[in-house]
Amino acid sequence: MPDVIQLIQSTMSADMSRLNTISQNLANANTDGYKREISTQKAFEQELASNGGYKPEASLSVARDMSVGALKYTGNMNNVALTDTGFLKIIHLNGEAYTRRGQLQLSEDGKLVLSTGEEVLGESGPIYLQPESFVIKGDGSIFQKEQLMGKLLIAEGSTQGELNYLGKGMFHSSSPLPQASGEMIIKQGYLEASNVESLREMVGLVTTVRHYESAGQVLKGYDDMLDSAINILGEF
Structure with missing residues (x-):
């Protein structure tokens, strides 16, 4: 009993x-x-x-609910949003991590980083840019003065619950996420809002x-x- x-x-x-x-x-x-x-x-x-x-x-x-949040236009060309499930791969204090918070900037040594300082990885490693404007194409390719400077590394999205939240929109995975294989459209000048619906959470x-x-x-x-x-x- x-x-x-x-x-x-x-x-x-x-x-x-x-x-x-x-x-x-x-x-x-x-x-x-x-x-x-x-x-x-x-x-x-x-x-x-x-x-x-x-x-x-x-x-x-x-x-984890991997549905895409609302995309909001900021007009800031240092902002990017992913239009499908997936993550930017970054280097966090705890090692490799993932985020969809696309607030980018250049570090003092010209490396592409998040606004909070974490290194943003490209398909060939760190991405170095000149201290001037850059264009990010829909496939993640980054150009300056029509010269290809690198390509954002996009990892597959996960819904299995192994993503641990690190804070500030960043996640750690218990096992490395593979590189995304399907088409991913990246929009420059946009940010993706959280997919939390506050009213639903308050009811819960x-x-x-x-x-x-x-x-x-x-x-x-x-x-x-x-x-x-x-x-x-x-x-x-």
């Missing part, structure tokens, strides 16, 4: 995980290129089948908080019932 207390605690733990996911999404609603996280839980029947019996621990998994927040509070009340009621039963038995 299932342990009722463990079952309720498991439910409350799952709610806390959902709240953490929702909070992160809301905190990044205005972060360009951010991809919202989605918490899902196995159905009870799936848990029975996979565990060979009942286990009260909640089985939550996190996936309220629903989850209410569910957590209800589970807490059930736990307290069950605990009170056990105390009463123990006291009654103690009278005999």
